[in-house]
Amino acid sequence: MLQLDIWFFALAAPAVVFAGISKGGFGSGASFASASILALVLEPGLALGVILPLLMMMDAATLKPYWGKWDWRVSALMIAGGLPGVALGALLFARTDADVFRVLIGVISIAFVIWQVGRARGWIRLAERALPQWVGAVTGCVAGFTSFVSHAGGPPAAVYLLSLRPGKTEYQANTVLIFTAINIFKFVPYAFLGMFTAQTFVANIALAPFAFLGAWLGVRAHHMVPERAFFLLTYVLLVMTGSKLIWDGLT
Template sequence: MAGAEAVFFVFAVPAVVFAGVSKGGFGSGAAFASASILALVTEPGTALALMLPLLMLIDLAALKAYWGRWNLRASLLLIAGGLPGVALGAWLFSAVDADAMRVLIGAVSVGFVLWQLRGRLGLQAVAGTPLSSGAGGLAGLAVGFTSFVSHAGGPPAAVYLLSLKLRKTEYQASTVLIFWVINLAKAVPYAGLGLFTRETLMLDLLLAPFALLGAWLGVRLHHSIPERWFFALTYVLLTVTGSKLIWDGLA
C-alpha cells in the first residue's frame, strides 16, 4: 500500500504544481492536463474530484494578485454562458459523450491558433475583428460544460479572450475571475453527485501546499515574461491542450 501511495504522489505533486503555474500565470489553458495525469494513477472520476478543490484554492490564491485588472465585460459574458454550461454538464454528466466534446473543443482550439497565425505565415492578414458577443456566449457555454466534465474549460475561454487582443495581465486576470466563479459553481453539483469523498478531501489537504506553490510560481513567471513571449507561450499551450483533447477523444 505504501508503494502505491508513493507512486500516486510521484504523479500528483508535479501535476498539481503544473496546474498552479498554468492557472496562476498562463491563462489556465493547460491546467486540465493535471486531471489527465492523475487519471493515470487513479479512477477518472476520483481525479476530477481531487482536482476541483485544488483548482479552487489556486483560483483564490491568484485572485488577489490580479484583482480588478480583468476585462469585466468579457469575463461576465463568459460567466453568463458558463453557468448554464455547468448546469448542462451536471444534468448530462452520466450520459454525455465526453470524447466527442473533447474532439470538438480541441479542433476549435487548434483551428483558432492556425487562424491567428495566417498573417505570420504569409497566407492572409489576421483579421482584427473580435468575436461577437453571441460567439462569446457560446464559448462560455462550452467553458462551463467542458469544465464540469473534464476541467477542460480553458481552451474555449482562450479562443474568445484572445480574439479581443487584451493586454497580457488583463487576459490573465480575466481567466482567473472566470474560473473562480465557474469552479465555485461546479462544487455544489460535484458534491451532489457524490464525487467528493473523505479520501479525496484528505488527499487535497496534503496536496494543497503544492497547489499554492504552483500558483505563486505562475504569478511570478507571468510578471517576468515579456508580453510577446507570454502570448506565444499561450498559443503553444492552446495548441498542445487542443491536440491532447483531440488525441484523448479519438483514443
C-alpha cells in the first residue's frame, strides 16, 4: 500500500531529483538508484511503477539537448535487442514474489558499484577494439531485462557502447535515445502487471516538478561538474540500499 504522506515525499523528492541529474548529465545509468531507495519503503512493483513515468518525463526533457548527437545505427541495434529483454523481465515479474525483486534490485545495486569501481581502478577492462554487432544485440537484451526489473540498464549497455570509443556527449546521447525507447517498451507490461495504481498516478503528478528539475540540472552538470563527487555519493547510496534490500528479501 502506497502511503502518500510527508515521509514518502521527503524520501521520494530528493531521490527523483538525483535520478534526473544522473539521467540528464551522466551516462552511467545511476538514475536507477531512485528505485532502489523507494524499494526500501514500498513493495518493489510499486516502487518501479512510481519511477517509470518520471523516468519517461526525464527522457522527454533530455532528448532535445542531445538530439541528433547519437549514432542511429548503434542505438537502433541496442533498442532492438532490448525488446526481448523487457519481455523476459515481464515474465519473471509475473511468476515471482516481491522478495525476489528485492534481492534482484539489491544485487544489481551492489553489482553496479563493483562495476564502476572496477572500471575506475583497472580491475575491469573493456574491449580495446569495437565489439561485434551481435554483442550489441546481446547487451541490449541484458539492458532491457535489468531495466525492467530495476531500471538499471546502464551498465550492460555501457559494455558495448564504450567499446566503440564514443565522445562523452555522443555516449550520453546514445543512452538517452536507447532508454527512451526501452522505457516506452516497459510501460505496457508494467500497466498489465498492476504496477501502476491511482496512488502512483498522484505521486507522479506531485513528483513531476522534481523530475524536470533534476533533468535540467543534469544537462548543465554534464558540461560543468566532475563526475567523481557525484558518483561517490551514488556508490554510498547504492551499497546501503542494496544491502538492506538483500537483507529484507532474504529474511
